[in-house]
Amino acid sequence: MQAKVRTVAFQGIDVLPVDVQVLVAPGTIAFTVVGLPDKAVGESRERVRACFRALGLALPPQRITVNLSPADLAKEGSHYDLPIALGLLAAMGVLPRESVEGFVALGELALDGALCRVPGVLPAAIAAQAAGRGVICPAVCGGEAAWGGFDPAHDTDRPPIIAAPSLLALINHLRGQQTLPAPEALMADDRTHYPDLAEIKGQESAKRVLEIAAAGGHNLLMIGPPGSGKSMLAARLPGLLPPLEPEEALEASMVRSLAGDLGEGRLSRRRTFRDPHHSATLPALIGGGTRVKPGEVSLAHHGVLFLDELPEFNRATLEALRQPLESGRVTVARANAHVTYPARFQLVAAMNPCRCGHLMDPTRSCARGPRCGADYQAKLSGPLLDRIDLTIDVPAVAAADLALPPPAESSADVAARVAAARTVQRERLAELDAKGKLVAVEADPAAGLLADRARNWAKPRCNADTDGALLAAIAEPDAEGRALLARAAERLGLSARAWHRTLRVARTLADLDGSDAVRRLHIAEALSYRRPQSRSMLAA
Numbered sequence: 001m002q003a004k005v006r007t008v009a010f011q012g013i014d015v016l017p018v019d020v021q022v023l024v025a026p027g028t029i030a031f032t033v034v035g036l037p038d039k040a041v042g043e044s045r046e047r048v049r050a051c052f053r054a055l056g057l058a059l060p061p062q063r064i065t066v067n068l069s070p071a072d073l074a075k076e077g078s079h080y081d082l083p084i085a086l087g088l089l090a091a092m093g094v095l096p097r098e099s100v101e102g103f104v105a106l107g108e109l110a111l112d113g114a115l116c117r118v119p120g121v122l123p124a125a126i127a128a129q130a131a132g133r134g135v136i137c138p139a140v141c142g143g144e145a146a147w148g149g150f151d152p153a154h155d156t157d158r159p160p161i162i163a164a165p166s167l168l169a170l171i172n173h174l175r176g177q178q179t180l181p182a183p184e185a186l187m188a189d190d191r192t193h194y195p196d197l198a199e200i201k202g203q204e205s206a207k208r209v210l211e212i213a214a215a216g217g218h219n220l221l222m223i224g225p226p227g228s229g230k231s232m233l234a235a236r237l238p239g240l241l242p243p244l245e246p247e248e249a250l251e252a253s254m255v256r257s258l259a260g261d262l263g264e265g266r267l268s269r270r271r272t273f274r275d276p277h278h279s280a281t282l283p284a285l286i287g288g289g290t291r292v293k294p295g296e297v298s299l300a301h302h303g304v305l306f307l308d309e310l311p312e313f314n315r316a317t318l319e320a321l322r323q324p325l326e327s328g329r330v331t332v333a334r335a336n337a338h339v340t341y342p343a344r345f346q347l348v349a350a351m352n353p354c355r356c357g358h359l360m361d362p363t364r365s366c367a368r369g370p371r372c373g374a375d376y377q378a379k380l381s382g383p384l385l386d387r388i389d390l391t392i393d394v395p396a397v398a399a400a401d402l403a404l405p406p407p408a409e410s411s412a413d414v415a416a417r418v419a420a421a422r423t424v425q426r427e428r429l430a431e432l433d434a435k436g437k438l439v440a441v442e443a444d445p446a447a448g449l450l451a452d453r454a455r456n457w458a459k460p461r462c463n464a465d466t467d468g469a470l471l472a473a474i475a476e477p478d479a480e481g482r483a484l485l486a487r488a489a490e491r492l493g494l495s496a497r498a499w500h501r502t503l504r505v506a507r508t509l510a511d512l513d514g515s516d517a518v519r520r521l522h523i524a525e526a527l528s529y530r531r532p533q534s535r536s537m538l539a540a
Contacts, residue, residue: 002022005087006105008128010123012292012332013255013340014340020069024062031045031066032064032066033045051085079107079118083105095175104128105137115167119257119259122147122148122262125137126250136164142183143186143264146186190270194236195232197414198409200407202398202402202404210237218389220391221348221391223350224352225352225353227396242415255298272299274345278307294341300346305348324343325347329344344465346464347387391530421512425463463508463511481523505529506518506522507522
C-alpha cells in the first residue's frame with residue numbers, strides 16, 4: 001500500500017516542493033522517516049501515532065516507511081506532521097488517494113488530534129496557487145492561506161483551501177461526511193493611534209528632516225544629547241508614512257509568516273516599526289541561526305528599522321547592514337544552501353555625540369572631551385555613514401520651548417504632505433515604467449517564488465530606491481544646482497554614492513515643494529543634511 005501527499009520546504013522566502021511518500025509493506029514492525037529530517041520531523045512519528053490513537057485508529061502492524069523527496073534536501077519544522085498523517089491514512093485506505101491529490105498540506109498535530117499553527121502558510125499558499133493546487137492547513141492558519149490566491153495585479157480567484165480544526169474534521173470533509181467552511185482573507189484593524197508630532201515641543205529642524213525622510217524613504221541619523229527627543233521623533237515616523245500598497249503588504253506578510261509572526265493571519269497595510277535592542281546579535285539583526293530565520297532587517301521589509309544608541313551595537317553587526325542597505329535583500333550563506341530574504345527597509349538611527357552625551361555642553365561634558373566624542377563616533381565606519389542620506393543634530397530642548405503651548409501642526413498635517421509627495425513619486429515611476437525606462441533588476445536565482453509572482457525586491461517605489469539612469473532621469477538639477485553640487489562634492493569630499501544620495505534627497509525636497517525641477521535651493525538643503533567625512537573613511 002503506497003500513497004503520496006505534497007507539501008513544501010522553505011529555503012529563505014523561496015518555497016520548494018516536497019513529496020511525502022508513504023509505503024506500508026509486510027516486514028518487521030517499524031515506523032521510519034527518511035529524507036534528511038531534522039529533530040522536529042523525526043518526532044512526527046510519535047505525534048502521528050498518538051493522534052491516531054486519540055481518533056481510535058491503529059497503525060497497521062507492518063513496516064511503515066515515509067520518504068521525504070527530494071531526499072538530499074534538508075527538511076525542518078513540524079509542518080510535516082499533517083502530510084505524513086494524510087499519507088498514512090491514504091495508504092491504509094481510510095481516505096481515497098484522489099482526495100488528497102491536487103493539494104499542498106502542512107500543519108502540526110496535537111496529541112488529541114487538533115491541528116496547530118505552523119509558520120510559512122502564506123508563502124506556501126502562494127506557491128500552491130501558482131502551481132494550480134489547493135491548500136490543506138490548520139483552521140487557525142486559514143485566514144493566512146486565503147491570501148494565497150490574492151493577486152494584487154489581476155485579482156484572480158482564490159485556490160481551493162481546506163482549513164480544518166482537527167484531523168478528524170479533515171477526514172470527514174475529505175470523505176464527504178462533513179463540509180468545512182471556506183476561510184476568509186481578512187485585513188487587520190490598522191486604526192492604530194501613533195504618537196503625535198504635536199506632542200514634541202521645539203526641534204523644528206528635526207521635524208522638517210523627519211518629514212523629508214518619510215516623504216522619500218530616506219535613511220536618517222539623529223545625533224544629540226540624552227533627553228533631546230531623538231527616540232520620540234523616531235517613534236512618530238510610522239504615523240507619517242503612507243499605508244502599504246497591496247503588493248508591498250503581501251511581500252512583508254510573507255516574511256512575517258515565515259517567522260511565525262503573522263498573528264491571526266490577517267494582512268496589515270501598516271508599515272512595520274522594528275526597534276531591536278543594541279545587544280542584538282548579528283543573526284538576530286541580519287538573519288541566520290540553525291534554521292536561518294529572517295532577521296530584523298527582513299522583518300522591517302517595507303517598514304522602518306530603528307536602531308537606538310547606534311554606536312553601542314556590535315561593530316560587525318553594523319557593518320553587515322551595508323549590503324542590504326544597497327541591494328534591498330540579505331543573503332545568508334551556508335555550506336549546503338544560500339538563503340535569501342528581502343530587506344528593503346528604511347533605517348532610522350539615533351546616537352549621543354559621545355559616551356557621556358554632553359560633548360557640546362562644557363558645563364556637563366566629561367574630562368576626556370573632545371577626544372571622548374571622536375572615539376565614540378569612530379565606532380561608526382565611513383562606508384556605513386555614507387549610506388545614510390540625512391544626518392541631523394538634535395540639540396537639547398530649552399526650558400523656554402518646554403513652557404510653550406503645543407505646536408499647532410499635528411502628524412496628520414505632515415502625513416498629508418508626505419502622502420502627496422509619495423503619490424507624485426509613484427505616478428512618475430509608473431509613467432517611466434510605461435515608457436520602458438524603468439529597468440527591473442534581475443531577482444536572485446534563489447527567489448523563485450517572487451520571480452513566479454513577478455515581484456522584484458529591487459523595484460523602485462520611492463525616491464530612495466532610484467539609482468543610475470533612472471535617478472538621472474528624474475533628479476537632474478538645473479545648471480546652478482549642478483554647479484553647487486560639484487563644488488560641494490570637491491570641498492566636502494563626497495563619494496559617488498553620496499553624490500547620488502544627495503540627488504535623491506533633493507528630488508524629495510522638490511516633490512514636497514511641488515516643483516517639477518530640482519533647483520539650486522533643493523541641492524543646498526540636501527547638502528546641509530550630509531555629514532562630511534574624510535576621504536579615507538569613505539572607502540566602500
